[in-house]
Amino acid sequence: MDGNAQKVIGKETGSARPPAHELIYRKLREQILFGEIAPGQPVTIQGLTERLEAGMTPVREAIRRLIAEGALDFQGNRRVIVPLLTAENIAEIIYARQWLESDLGARATQRATPADLADLTRLDAALDQAISRGDLQAYLEYNYRFHARIYQMADAPILASMAEGLWLRFGPSLRVVCGRLGTQNLPDLHKDLLAAMRAGDAEAAARACQQDMLQGMEQVRGVLTPNAVSD
Amino acid sequence: MDGNAQKVIGKETGSARPPAHELIYRKLREQILFGEIAPGQPVTIQGLTERLEAGMTPVREAIRRLIAEGALDFQGNRRVIVPLLTAENIAEIIYARQWLESDLGARATQRATPADLADLTRLDAALDQAISRGDLQAYLEYNYRFHARIYQMADAPILASMAEGLWLRFGPSLRVVCGRLGTQNLPDLHKDLLAAMRAGDAEAAARACQQDMLQGMEQVRGVLTPNAVSD
DNA sequence: CAGTCGCAAATTTGATCATATTCTAGGGTC
DNA sequence: GACCCTAGAATATGATCAAATTTGCGACTG
Incomplete structure (x- = not known):
């Protein structure tokens, strides 16, 4: 666990590469958090793939994660929206x-x-x-x-x-x-x-x-x- | 826009078929909740696909959701385990x-x-x-x-x-x-x-x-x- | 004759899978 | 003991299938 005295780095193209779904998650999270997506507005997978220029799988995972956190709401039949607060x-x-x-x-x-x-x-x-x-x-x-x-x-x-x-x-x-x-x-x-x-x-x-x-x-x-x- | 007063449901054959990723999520959630998977034990995607006899994508989504809920822990380098409590x-x-x-x-x-x-x-x-x-x-x-x-x-x-x-x-x-x-x-x-x-x-x-x-x-x-x- | 309701086709969207690519880990070799 | 090579697993893509919403057309009614 603590044996990181020296780590062999063959290529220094970028030692820290966040996965795509992580980046999509952060971007979408910020857009929700700072109100770029209004409450009640639907969030579609295919819309996100074009908007964020990403693949389908990372977008799906980011949405799933945000639903679990309560940032998005899964409206029964496959529809996902930014929730409205009561x-x-x-x-x-x-x-x-x-x-x-x-x-x-x-x-x-x-x-x-x-x-x-x-x-x-x-x-x-x-x-x-x-x-x-x-x-x-x-x-x-x-x-x-x-x-x-x-x-x-x-x-x-x-x-x-x-x-x-x-x-x-x-x-x-x-x-x-x-x-x-x-x-x-x-x-x-x-x-x-x-x-x-x-x-x-x-x-x-x-x-x-x-x-x-x-x-x-x-x-x-x-x-x-x-x-x-x-x- | 607001004309969703009543929803017409023609067939009640299955009333509402839950998606696969939802079923996988519930099953995995119960296995974690009731201790069928011990703390510290690694959770692999391919292991779950064989164990639950499901596709790869639903398993990924279920895992991602459980990570967001804190039920699983993402160990930096692509490793997922059931977290140990300090x-x-x-x-x-x-x-x-x-x-x-x-x-x-x-x-x-x-x-x-x-x-x-x-x-x-x-x-x-x-x-x-x-x-x-x-x-x-x-x-x-x-x-x-x-x-x-x-x-x-x-x-x-x-x-x-x-x-x-x-x-x-x-x-x-x-x-x-x-x-x-x-x-x-x-x-x-x-x-x-x-x-x-x-x-x-x-x-x-x-x-x-x-x-x-x-x-x-x-x-x-x-x-x-x-x-x-x-x- | 016009407006409305309902059914059905079409389009949009979500779900799933098979596959290619990349990265991490572990073992073998020099 | 360090470096490389291989194997295995996770990530990511695109295609394909299924479902639902929307829309358009036709018939019925006022």
């Missing part, structure tokens, strides 16, 4: 994220290295810039990467995968919400969170994570809840 | 199941119909019989089906999928633990849970779910934790 779904996600985010935030704080904090600070600065220039796409991306970095720091693979799975579920709707509300009144409790992390206060970090999550999810709930549906 | 993994699962099981148990209690309670009572009786006759395989199966039925009653698809995903992670190890400890001193708090459900006491049901889960997971932790490792 009010009940949102309540479930909020409940789950309350526990997940607070624990992951606390664990990340306890394990944070200076390099971790520097990364988070950099991501948060990029996020602020995206907000100030009204770049929705960049905002969504940096916001996700900020939180994903925290999950990575927490060193809890199972909890992290659960949290990332939830992101895949509400990501598309988040795009819809932000597209409707604009980027002006986006809550940014990341400053509090970063301060708590720098101070090593795990409890305060957990509270900040929870509050940040709650504010975001309440906005989603407000827009998607059928109180005043127009179309 | 002590940290177990701690994460316990934390997640504490709030998942209690909430699902409470929701199930609030929504329980007489038919639901009859099903649970029947499953619990079958479970008792399996214990008394020392049938490990049947115990694992009925225990899972008992809890899965509760998840179904809770009417919370996202939380339920998270809970089922955790079952896939500790299922194989549960088999190992029970195989080593026997079925004598298995905790059975299902009676308390059923009583609380019949009384409509959601809070008591939540506590019972949590306690039942904790006792089971502590046994897993006790056996798998490397305090006194023999082999």
Whole structure:
């Protein structure tokens, strides 16, 4: 297991070659996560093969994987769409994220290295810039990467995968919400969170994570809840 | 666009024939869940194609799906195994199941119909019989089906999928633990849970779910934790 | 006479298989 | 002990089959 003193590399064409289905998965995942594919929109295999210029098998595997993660929904007879969130779904996600985010935030704080904090600070600065220039796409991306970095720091693979799975579920709707509300009144409790992390206060970090999550999810709930549906 | 009011089904010959990859998935999932495939054991595609007498593509899709759910582990270089739980993994699962099981148990209690309670009572009786006759395989199966039925009653698809995903992670190890400890001193708090459900006491049901889960997971932790490792 | 409903053909899409290619691993040789 | 060679397994492609949705045509009804 540890005998990687020297690895024989005959050809240095590229020592790290991710498989095709992995690349397709990542690309499709990002397109779902950042709202390039809208909720309710059907996802077809043959459409993806032409769109991503890939073979059929890797596309199938990527779709199957995303269905298992909840990012796509298998509509009974062979039809696959990006799921639409109901009010009940949102309540479930909020409940789950309350526990997940607070624990992951606390664990990340306890394990944070200076390099971790520097990364988070950099991501948060990029996020602020995206907000100030009204770049929705960049905002969504940096916001996700900020939180994903925290999950990575927490060193809890199972909890992290659960949290990332939830992101895949509400990501598309988040795009819809932000597209409707604009980027002006986006809550940014990341400053509090970063301060708590720098101070090593795990409890305060957990509270900040929870509050940040709650504010975001309440906005989603407000827009998607059928109180005043127009179309 | 929205004219899908009723769906005309001409023939009910097979009502709904599940695709092959779905069948393979279910079969492989059960084999993992009930410990027919031990943790650490490699899972090969070609081995599955012969073992389950299926094509290569459906097997690939089923494996990919189970990897996404955490039931299988992709070992970097094309190797797939049933994952071994570490002590940290177990701690994460316990934390997640504490709030998942209690909430699902409470929701199930609030929504329980007489038919639901009859099903649970029947499953619990079958479970008792399996214990008394020392049938490990049947115990694992009925225990899972008992809890899965509760998840179904809770009417919370996202939380339920998270809970089922955790079952896939500790299922194989549960088999190992029970195989080593026997079925004598298995905790059975299902009676308390059923009583609380019949009384409509959601809070008591939540506590019972949590306690039942904790006792089971502590046994897993006790056996798998490397305090006194023999082999 | 026009509009609508229903049946059926056609197209689109998903599922499966056989096969070629590539990469990893293990054993043999220098 | 290190390097190469072979074998086996996984990855990826394209073709083919089956199913479902859509659409177009015709008949019936108001």
